Amino acid sequence: MTPVHTEPVHTEPVDRRAQRRAAKRAQILAAAWTLAHREGLAGISLRDLADLVELRQPSLYAYFESKHDLYDAMFAEGNRQLLARVAELELSQDPRTATKEMVRALVQFSTDDIVRYQLLFQRPIPGFEPSVASYALAVEFFEFGRARLVAAGVTDPEDFDVFTALVAGLADQQVANDPGGDRWVRHSERVGDMFFADIDRRRRAAQRDAQRTTTRSDAKGASA
Amino acid sequence: MTPVHTEPVHTEPVDRRAQRRAAKRAQILAAAWTLAHREGLAGISLRDLADLVELRQPSLYAYFESKHDLYDAMFAEGNRQLLARVAELELSQDPRTATKEMVRALVQFSTDDIVRYQLLFQRPIPGFEPSVASYALAVEFFEFGRARLVAAGVTDPEDFDVFTALVAGLADQQVANDPGGDRWVRHSERVGDMFFADIDRRRRAAQRDAQRTTTRSDAKGASA
DNA sequence: GTCTATATTCGGATAGAC
DNA sequence: GTCTATCCGAATATAGAC
Numbered sequence A, B: 001m002t003p004v005h006t007e008p009v010h011t012e013p014v015d016r017r018a019q020r021r022a023a024k025r026a027q028i029l030a031a032a033w034t035l036a037h038r039e040g041l042a043g044i045s046l047r048d049l050a051d052l053v054e055l056r057q058p059s060l061y062a063y064f065e066s067k068h069d070l071y072d073a074m075f076a077e078g079n080r081q082l083l084a085r086v087a088e089l090e091l092s093q094d095p096r097t098a099t100k101e102m103v104r105a106l107v108q109f110s111t112d113d114i115v116r117y118q119l120l121f122q123r124p125i126p127g128f129e130p131s132v133a134s135y136a137l138a139v140e141f142f143e144f145g146r147a148r149l150v151a152a153g154v155t156d157p158e159d160f161d162v163f164t165a166l167v168a169g170l171a172d173q174q175v176a177n178d179p180g181g182d183r184w185v186r187h188s189e190r191v192g193d194m195f196f197a198d199i200d201r202r203r204r205a206a207q208r209d210a211q212r213t214t215t216r217s218d219a220k221g222a223s224a
Numbered sequence C: 001g002t003c004t005a006t007a008t009t010c011g012g013a014t015a016g017a018c
Numbered sequence D: 001g002t003c004t005a006t007c008c009g010a011a012t013a014t015a016g017a018c
Helices: A014-039 A046-052 A057-062 A067-087 A095-112 A114-121 A132-151 A157-177 A185-217 B014-039 B046-052 B057-062 B067-087 B095-112 B114-121 B132-151 B157-177 B185-217
Strands: none
Touching (some): A014 A046, A014 A067, A014 A114, A046 A057, A067 A095, A067 A114, A067 A132, A095 A114, A095 A132, A095 A185, A157 B157, A157 B185, A185 B157, A185 B185, B014 B067, B014 B114, B067 B095, B067 B114, B067 B132, B095 B114, B095 B132, B114 B157, B157 B185
8 A cells, every 4th residue: 555665656657658648638639529519619618528538627728728729739630631631632643633633622621520621711719810830731731732733834823812712612612501411522623624724715815815916016026 | 847747758659769769779780790890790798789889788688689689680681781782783784794793792792891791601600590581681682693693594503503602712712811802802703704614615515415426326316 | 637616707688676 | 668786607717735
């Protein structure tokens, strides 16, 4: 009963301690997602969360500095999942096909978990702003998307704005009106084709204009 | 000072009473929008609201049965404003042009007041569902939009789903990333053209397929 | 690191006098 | 219809013992 040495009890290797701590943190995070699915993101209460992981509510503060800190961890986790999803995609060699595959993956990812979608792409928690570290993950995905479009020959920022609107619209409608389904997911390729057809159409129009200007004003001079 | 008859004081015509009441209700509603712009939709507190209209907080219950009832009135008002906006549009005779004008008007309407947009098109208040009467206004606008597309020859529900996604995407990106600006508003016509070009392109493809089937199997027989 | 106990704040809603 | 007074609930966060 009465230990002769208290030393051995306290000499649990630091690695083990950190490991146990990380595991508990992960458990709390998982429980937070469960609660968010049940009550909504804003509906998570630290009391309920503590119950789920068999802790008292104040003990959560040993793992997260505040509720916002918890949201921030969820935001980071969601973004890492998104990055992992696109990383495993085995994209086509054809850059346009690859772009459409990415669009579908993103819309599918959105409908797979709508509270995750809300946390990543909407602002459902008043006052919550991700930390710079977490936000960097979001930027990383954004830049990945842009790179796919650049590879497909789309470099104009205006074109990219149009593209983001198309993707956002598919995801938004999917999540809002057919959560978990595929009513808008299945239009991903079509919308991608629509976008590239528009790019081509505008390029032809621009070429035609340039042609007309050249022939009319000066046979082969530089335009003013 | 001391009234001989109390009667005249109480015989204020019912019309006047109702009028005063309606005016106060409108004042409260306007104050609620002001607060929503300042603190967010979910950030409205009945105490602050009462302060703004020089009432005590419980007195608000003489005008609204509950906070949800207040949100419902705001939801209805926003939808009436949207219907009024499109009603005054003087749409073009050409149905495709008219459709694009409507798209621009909706995206512009969204960026004109982002909390109104959130209330009408997102679900920022957990647990709030509009009443049937208010929801009917939203349906009315939806049907107006569908009628414009039918007039433009677009009747396939799948096509309409794609269309709603495009519009939702423009509004969503506009509100989220350039509130009050026009970074996505200005792409309204382009996206409309993109959509109709896609409709045409798919029709040509369908015709070509039908042609090929007919010529190959039976010169002029009905397809199986 | 976990606990008990509590501080603190704030919210919507109700009772009942006038 | 408006008021004062109050209820009731819920939430995050902190203090301090163990």
